[in-house]
Amino acid sequence: MIYYLTLILMTAVWLSSCRGAEPTPGVTTDTTWDRIQKNGKVVVGVSMDYPPYEYIDSNFQADGFDIAMISALGQQMGLPMDVRNYSFNGLYNALQTGQIDIAISAITVTPDRELVVLFSNVYLTDTASALAPPGSPIVITQTTQLPAYRVGVQQGTVFDSYMTKNFVEPGLMPASQLYRFIKPEDAVSNLVANKIDLVLMDTPSAQVYQGKNNLKMAGTGFNPQRYAVAMPLNSPTLQANINSALKTLNNNGTLGKLAKQYLNVDPSTVLPPSCINDMAFVADVTYPDNNMKSPPVVTPGQVFVKTWRVKNSGTCTWVPGYQLVYAYGNTPAAQMGGQPVPITAPVNAGATVDLSVTLTAPKTTGTYQGFWQMNDASKVAFGQTIWVGVTVADPAQPTAAPVPAPVVSSFSVTPGNIPQGQCVQASWTVQGKVDKVVFERNGQDLLPNAPISGTYTDCPPGTGQIQYGLGAYGPGGKDVKNIYITVSAVQPTAVPTAMPPQPKPPVYLYPYNLILLWGNPPLSGSTITLQLGADGTLGGNNGCLQYNGQWSMNGSSFSFYNVAEVAGVTNCLPDAATQASNYMDTLNRVASYLIDGSGNLVYYDSNGTEILRYK
Numbered sequence: 300m301i302y303y304l305t306l307i308l309m310t311a312v313w314l315s316s317c318r319g320a321e322p323t324p325g326v327t328t329d330t331t332w333d334r335i336q337k338n339g340k341v342v343v344g345v346s347m348d349y350p351p352y353e354y355i356d357s358n359f360q361a362d363g364f365d366i367a368m369i370s371a372l373g374q375q376m377g378l379p380m381d382v383r384n385y386s387f388n389g390l391y392n393a394l395q396t397g398q399i400d401i402a403i404s405a406i407t408v409t410p411d412r413e414l415v416v417l418f419s420n421v422y423l424t425d426t427a428s429a430l431a432p433p434g435s436p437i438v439i440t441q442t443t444q445l446p447a448y449r450v451g452v453q454q455g456t457v458f459d460s461y462m463t464k465n466f467v468e469p470g471l472m473p474a475s476q477l478y479r480f481i482k483p484e485d486a487v488s489n490l491v492a493n494k495i496d497l498v499l500m501d502t503p504s505a506q507v508y509q510g511k512n513n514l515k516m517a518g519t520g521f522n523p524q525r526y527a528v529a530m531p532l533n534s535p536t537l538q539a540n541i542n543s544a545l546k547t548l549n550n551n552g553t554l555g556k557l558a559k560q561y562l563n564v565d566p567s568t569v570l571p572p573s574c575i576n577d578m579a580f581v582a583d584v585t586y587p588d589n590n591m592k593s594p595p596v597v598t599p600g601q602v603f604v605k606t607w608r609v610k611n612s613g614t615c616t617w618v619p620g621y622q623l624v625y626a627y628g629n630t631p632a633a634q635m636g637g638q639p640v641p642i643t644a645p646v647n648a649g650a651t652v653d654l655s656v657t658l659t660a661p662k663t664t665g666t667y668q669g670f671w672q673m674n675d676a677s678k679v680a681f682g683q684t685i686w687v688g689v690t691v692a693d694p695a696q697p698t699a700a701p702v703p704a705p706v707v708s709s710f711s712v713t714p715g716n717i718p719q720g721q722c723v724q725a726s727w728t729v730q731g732k733v734d735k736v737v738f739e740r741n742g743q744d745l746l747p748n749a750p751i752s753g754t755y756t757d758c759p760p761g762t763g764q765i766q767y768g769l770g771a772y773g774p775g776g777k778d779v780k781n782i783y784i785t786v787s788a789v790q791p792t793a794v795p796t797a798m799p800p801q802p803k804p805p806v807y808l809y810p811y812n813l814i815l816l817w818g819n820p821p822l823s824g825s826t827i828t829l830q831l832g833a834d835g836t837l838g839g840n841n842g843c844l845q846y847n848g849q850w851s852m853n854g855s856s857f858s859f860y861n862v863a864e865v866a867g868v869t870n871c872l873p874d875a876a877t878q879a880s881n882y883m884d885t886l887n888r889v890a891s892y893l894i895d896g897s898g899n900l901v902y903y904d905s906n907g908t909e910i911l912r913y914k
Contacts (some may be wrong), residue, residue, distance in 0.1 A: 308666075329536035331400055340379040343369055344399035346387040348482050350507045351561045352405040364503075364561035365403050368422070371553050375544040386481065386884060388455040391415060391903055394531050401541070402529040405501060407457035410579055410612075410683065412529070415906065419528035419541045422554060424569050426524065427458065428505035430498045432490055432516035439499065439518025443627045446472030448496035451486035454479040454817075454881075458499040458508060461522060465684060469668060471590065471629065481881050487512060489873065503562045523681070525575065554639040577613030578673045578682025581651055584608050589689035592774045593702075597660040605637075605687040609673070612682070617646035620676030623654050625669060626684065632661040633669035635687075658687065666690045704776030705731035712767045712782045714842045719789050722758040722854065729771040729778075737770045747907045750895035756854045762788045811900050812912030816885065818909065822878055829900075829913055837862070841879040843871035848886075857892040857902065885910050 335341050345353045353363040361382060369514065373380035376585045384718055385393055390402040394416055405425075408418050408670040429439045446466045452458040459479055466472035478495050480486040486498045487508050497870060500508070502519055509516055528541050548554050555566030584606035588594040597603055623640040627633075635658040645887065646652045661667060668688040672680045717723060729736055729751040738746040738755060746755060749769075759765045765786055770779040813827035814820060821827050831850055832838070837859065838847045848862030862883065871879065890905040902911040 304370065306325045329480055329534050331397075331531050331534045332536040332540070333352040334397070335378065335400055335537065339382050340399060341373065341376070342381045342383065342399045344383055344390045344393050344404070345369075346390065347384045348387075348484065349405055349504055351503050352501075359632045359896040362579050364423075364557055365405060367557050368548070368554065369403055371557070372541070372544050375547055378541060387453065388481075388884075389888075390529070392888060395905055397531075400530065400537070405504075405526055406529050407524045408527050409457055409460065409627050411460065415532070416529040417532050417534050417538055419530070419538060420545055421527050421575060422545050422549070422570075423526040423558070424501065424523060425501050425526065426497055426520045427522040428502040428519035429517045430487070430490060430500070430509060431496065431515040432493055433513050433515055434733065435496070435515050435517065436454050439497070439521075442521055444518075445497070445499075446476070449476050449478060449494075451478040451480060451489060451495040451498040453483045453486060453500070454481055456500075457524060458522075463498070469686075475611075480877060481884065483508070483845055485873075485877055487514075487625050490514065492873070494874075498656050503564075556706070574620045576615050576673075576679075576681040577611075577612045579610045579612040580683050580685050581608040581610050584653055585655075586687065586689065589774065591666075591686075591688045594666055594668075594688040594690045596692050599660060599664065599691055599872055601660045602657065603660065603689075604655050604657050606653050607671075607684065607685050608651055608653050609682075611646045611648050614648050615675075616648060616726045617642045617652075617673075618676070619643060621646075621674065623656070623671050623673050624680075626672040626680070628667065628669040630665075630667065632663070633667045635659055635661065635667065635669060637669065637671075637687075652808035656687075660689060664691050664693050678757045701724060702773070705729055705733045705771040705773040705778055707778045707780045710769045710780045714784075716785045716787065718787050719762050720758070722756055723767075723784060724754060724756055725767055725769075726754045727769050728752045729769075731771070732773045732775060733771055734774065735770070735772045737768075739768045739770070741766050742768075744871055744907055745891065746903070748909050750893065750897075750901075753893060753895055754779075755893070757784055758854060759784075762786045779892050782844055813882070813911065814914045815897070815909075815912035816878070816882060822875055825875055825878065827879075841882050842875055843869045843879040846883065852892065855891045855893065857889055859886045859889055 347353050347355055347361060351363055352365045353361065356362045366382070369380050383399060387404060390399070390404060390406070393399045394402055408421065429445070431437045439445065442465070445462065450462060453461060462472070467474050467477055478486070480489070480490065483500055483504065486495070489495050490498045491512055491514070497517060501524060505516065505519070508514060528545070530537055530541070554570055558564055558566045558569050586595045586603065586605050617641060619642055621642040625634045625637050637656045637658050640654050640656050656671075659835040666688070668686055670684050670686045672684050673682045674680050677847060706729070708728050708730045712723050712725045714723065725738065727738070733751055736749040736751055737744055738749040740757060740759060741834050745757065763786060765784050766781055767784070768779060768781045770777060811829045814831065821842065827840065827842045829839040830837065835849050835851060836847065837850050838845065841845070841864065844867050845863060845865040847865060848859055850857070850859050852858070862885065888904045888910060889902045893901045893902045893903070895901055901909055904910050
């Protein structure tokens with residue numbers, strides 16, 4: 300059953316002049332704050348499926364730590380809080396499209412998320428825990444043990460990205476052993492059924508599910524999390540007001556009382572400390588490995604110095620006692636004799652520093668990858684994990700010829716001069732060994748995962764010179780081409796010339812079979828289909844039931860609406876039913892499309908991420 304909940308949390312008194320930080324003169328206009336002032340309320344997006352942070356109680360009311368904090372936040376800001384229920388993955392799209400003003404749902408601050416949303420100051424810290432079935436012999440004392448098991452995570456969460464980036468992408472864990480679920484209870488039900496070995500989630504939520512399902516806590520207290528309020532980028536006034544309110548709620552003990560009530564913990568262990576440790580990778584100064592696609596070659600026993608440039612991305616100053624230490628590697632020999640690298644002089648927040656370690660290449664040929672982690676004076680690890688990767692080769696053996704860089708063999712954008720409001724057609728072809736093709740306008744990605752050969756219709760906003768770029772990236776390097784066109788302002792007295800109608804691509808002529816869902820193939824044995832009618836209707840099968848709905852498009856923009864399953868009887872297994880639910884939810888996220896060079900129908904979400912591919 301699908302729930303939609305709208306809950307209005309009203310403040311006791313409406314203040315015509317809201318408390319909080321005043322806008323700073325000269326700061327860029329904050330459109331989100333302007334909308335809040337116009338509407339007289341803050342629209343808050345949450346995902347009501349994550350107790351004890353947010354959930355629907357036995358009286359069908361919203362409750363939880365975050366829900367109570369939202370109410371207190373509204374009272375402190377002097378604004379009503381309109382709370383709306385979304386899927387966790389849908390919160391970021393809702394922020395970008397203006398459906399909500401802020402998102403509060405145990406959202407962890409990560410470098411990737413900071414690229415698409417603006418965060419408040421941290422209001423709560425937490426750790427991760429691993430749940431196992433009752434009676435399981437598994438005990439997790441460190442995260443390096445996780446790749447040996449079938450691990451379940453909620454899709455789009457920090458646990459999903461942590462497992463993917465630290466274990467799946469480096470090849471330390473088969474992708475087939477990482478199970479992604481739309482809802483945390485789906486992961487738990489599969490754990491109870493012994494279809495997976497472990498489920499990762501926040502410790503308070505793990506405790507709730509442990510009690511409800513008699514599960515085993517296989518490990519706890521690792522992978523610290525920092526929770527903050529998410530809001531659209533370029534929202535400085537809103538951010539300042541929320542930060543001011545959160546500071547007051549922390550100082551007056553409100554957050555501490557809520558932590559005791561809902562999380563049953565000592566507030567001093569979860570509330571924000573006086574400063575926060577964090578570290579971000581900046582660059583490989585020596586021995587770059589091109590993300591392990593072309594590790595530098597060294598000879599057996601060779602002594603070399605690996606240097607990284609890193610940034611103090613936290614608020615604590617790194618002082619003597621902090622050090623960079625070896626964490627783990629693809630083999631025990633990946634440490635290569637490296638010893639801890641101490642911080643010898645203070646590194647202030649926001650500053651960068653070069654850290655170097657002397658290493659000795661193993662005597663056995665092969666590829667080695669060693670991971671390193673920054674530790675504070677208490678030997679608590681923090682920040683982004685960095686690595687050194689090399690290939691040890693026998694000097695007697697000839698080295699492989701270098702792979703040439705990909706080539707943009709053709710790239711055009713026509714016409715080169717257009718009046719404001721008209722569109723251009725871009726076409727391109729890339730040759731050679733390619734990992735990724737990016738098509739952009741004025742430095743903003745239009746297609747971050749473009750096909751190697753394709754076309755794209757774009758109607759550029761504004762006037763003046765417009766840049767279109769195509770970048771081809773491969774193991775041998777890159778090739779980037781830029782084309783500039785001119786958009787002329789339409790004179791007020793001129794009679795506008797109507798654009799000839801754009802031909803509708805024949806996407807409705809063919810039945811399609813799904814081949815990729817969020818980059819993954821459908822379950823073995825399941826067939827998911829889509830048929831678009833010329834009259835704007837659609838139909839298909841989601842692998843369990845038939846569905847129908849409507850579609851529309853304008854240029855490259857595309858949307859599905861009124862999509863619903865046709866009532867019927869299904870014998871789908873839980874995994875297939877979860878896939879069908881994920882597929883139906885993904886259809887509603889479609890924002891644009893492309894017919895690639897192979898004739899495949901590809902759909903993207905509002906961030907330009909490929910989410911569906913049909914053949």
